[in-house]
Amino acid sequence: MTEELEAILAYHQASKHNFKAYAPGPHRLDMQIMPDPFLNYYGTRLLNLDLWSDEQIKTEIFPAYEQAFSPEKLRAAELSKKSISQLFFDSFAISAWKAAGGMKWPLRVNPSSGNLHPTEVYLISGPVKGLLKNPSVCHYAPLPHALELRAEFSQETWEMLRSGFPDGTIFVGLTSIYWRASWKYGLRAFRYAQHDIGHAISALTFAAAGLGWKTSILADMGSKEIAALLGISGDKGHEKQEPACMLAVYPAGKTCTRGRLSSEVISAFKNLSWEGIPNRLSPKHVEWVGIEKAALATQKNGTDYLEKKGEMESGTRTVPPLKPDNFEAHSDFETVPLRSIIRGRRSAIEMDNSAYMEKETFYAMLQKTLPQNSPIFNPLAFGPFTHLLLFVNRVKGLFPGLYIFLRKPEEKERLKAAIMPDFLWEKPKDCPSELELYMLMEETLHYFAAQLSCAQRKAADACFTACMLSEFEKPLNRFGAWIYPYLFWECGFLGQLLYLEAEANGLRGCGIGCFFDDPLHETIGLKGLEYQDLYHFAVGYPLQEIGVITLPAYEE
Numbered sequence: 001m002t003e004e005l006e007a008i009l010a011y012h013q014a015s016k017h018n019f020k021a022y023a024p025g026p027h028r029l030d031m032q033i034m035p036d037p038f039l040n041y042y043g044t045r046l047l048n049l050d051l052w053s054d055e056q057i058k059t060e061i062f063p064a065y066e067q068a069f070s071p072e073k074l075r076a077a078e079l080s081k082k083s084i085s086q087l088f089f090d091s092f093a094i095s096a097w098k099a100a101g102g103m104k105w106p107l108r109v110n111p112s113s114g115n116l117h118p119t120e121v122y123l124i125s126g127p128v129k130g131l132l133k134n135p136s137v138c139h140y141a142p143l144p145h146a147l148e149l150r151a152e153f154s155q156e157t158w159e160m161l162r163s164g165f166p167d168g169t170i171f172v173g174l175t176s177i178y179w180r181a182s183w184k185y186g187l188r189a190f191r192y193a194q195h196d197i198g199h200a201i202s203a204l205t206f207a208a209a210g211l212g213w214k215t216s217i218l219a220d221m222g223s224k225e226i227a228a229l230l231g232i233s234g235d236k237g238h239e240k241q242e243p244a245c246m247l248a249v250y251p252a253g254k255t256c257t258r259g260r261l262s263s264e265v266i267s268a269f270k271n272l273s274w275e276g277i278p279n280r281l282s283p284k285h286v287e288w289v290g291i292e293k294a295a296l297a298t299q300k301n302g303t304d305y306l307e308k309k310g311e312m313e314s315g316t317r318t319v320p321p322l323k324p325d326n327f328e329a330h331s332d333f334e335t336v337p338l339r340s341i342i343r344g345r346r347s348a349i350e351m352d353n354s355a356y357m358e359k360e361t362f363y364a365m366l367q368k369t370l371p372q373n374s375p376i377f378n379p380l381a382f383g384p385f386t387h388l389l390l391f392v393n394r395v396k397g398l399f400p401g402l403y404i405f406l407r408k409p410e411e412k413e414r415l416k417a418a419i420m421p422d423f424l425w426e427k428p429k430d431c432p433s434e435l436e437l438y439m440l441m442e443e444t445l446h447y448f449a450a451q452l453s454c455a456q457r458k459a460a461d462a463c464f465t466a467c468m469l470s471e472f473e474k475p476l477n478r479f480g481a482w483i484y485p486y487l488f489w490e491c492g493f494l495g496q497l498l499y500l501e502a503e504a505n506g507l508r509g510c511g512i513g514c515f516f517d518d519p520l521h522e523t524i525g526l527k528g529l530e531y532q533d534l535y536h537f538a539v540g541y542p543l544q545e546i547g548v549i550t551l552p553a554y555e556e
Helices: 003-014 054-059 065-069 081-089 155-162 178-209 223-230 263-269 289-297 331-335 338-344 359-368 409-418 446-452 473-479 483-504 517-524
Strands: 045-048 094-100 103-108 119-125 136-141 146-152 170-176 213-217 242-251 386-392 401-405 437-442 464-471 508-512 531-540 549-551
Touching: 003 178, 003 289, 003 473, 054 338, 065 178, 065 338, 081 119, 081 178, 119 178, 119 223, 155 263, 170 178, 170 223, 178 213, 178 242, 178 289, 178 338, 178 483, 223 242, 223 263, 338 483, 359 483, 386 446, 386 483, 386 531, 446 517, 464 473, 464 483, 473 483, 483 508, 483 531, 517 531
Parallel strands: none
Antiparallel strands: 045 146, 094 103, 094 549, 119 136, 119 170, 136 146, 170 242, 213 242, 386 401, 386 464, 401 437, 464 531, 508 531
């Protein structure tokens, strides 16, 4: 076992919550050092992007939400100031302001644990009429909805950069500032920051789909290479940005087979003149050595997994496409506007424990999480690794109890052998044949679902709560410690998908990062590290927030 693998396994165990003790965290929240939720580069040129009012968004009935799952059927938008503006407005911008008790705070399109937003976003693009005169690297600033121009480079370098990618490609880079999350959550914040990267990848993918574009992760890029491209190689201290991933965004009718950029191009970026000084987020900090060790252990070197055709099952999409029999998606979604769903997404604070969802809606949501031949899952280059352990509380036509939904059917026998042998493994009556959904235990378990989710009532009051059970030991042994964040990215990606599915169905979702890890494993008989519970997510009918008012995201 490598030192990096030992280090990340040590972090994983140390960051677990248990009934007897929570993972190490702050004893109290020091509001005096609460991090600024917005990073800005002073001294850069601000390039304002186009804005849409809530009223304008409501009038846009095209594309429909359902069309996001087939973006290649839409006419791809031309690369312009308007399309770039919409991409960021529908993925990372402020979605609304909330106010209560004399306080006011912003919400964003991309969800974040505790609304702390450790994720930062960058654009690398060639010239764009009305926006960028030259090929540029820009940092996205959500508060003004603008790009901060950090560096310009030559057309020759841009041609080298985009070589091998479809015409009309731009690149989006994601980074994490762990201090933003560790201020509140302590050691476990490294996990939550990775969830947020998954949320961000999914948010970008849905926003791109609305433009007739799709995304691909440059999965073979190394961490230092990404840092060089984004101009953060020199970052130090508690507020430094850690590189996460780089994505190509391009017309959905095209194909992207590249997994990395050439090292020759990356060398050219090291010599760029970078503009701007980042603002200080907090006057002082608390050091979490465990997070530093986890970040160092998961640094990734350049690889060639996706460059070698056939190396990765997910890269070649060898899984056969679904062949539904009696299952049909909701035709109503053909009239539900995508942009309204994207920008209307909210986390449920409390849920109505007297409301039931239809089983057809439940089945449709599960079907959407399947990766086979779905362009939405295109950026998840290495999966799928995650299955859904479901506490079904209030779904009409389904017995309350514990269920499991397999997103990779060939894992069934392996999972059966890994958990309690006396589980039922019964498929519900009338369940579509292509859905690998099995009831493990028929029992009312909503209170236990809440107990396992750090006693959060929403897990009990929801129609269902999903525990994301990921393959763990196998991918870590195969790829190394750098795959650890990716496992959480997949869970965050699924969380964002469930958020949007809930909104489209008139429900609401909420990600739950606080849960008791090993007690859940013990509940189902899991031993060792073959599978691990990495994220919880509740879906139900929201209760109205009392005393909270909603304000527009941006003043006109």
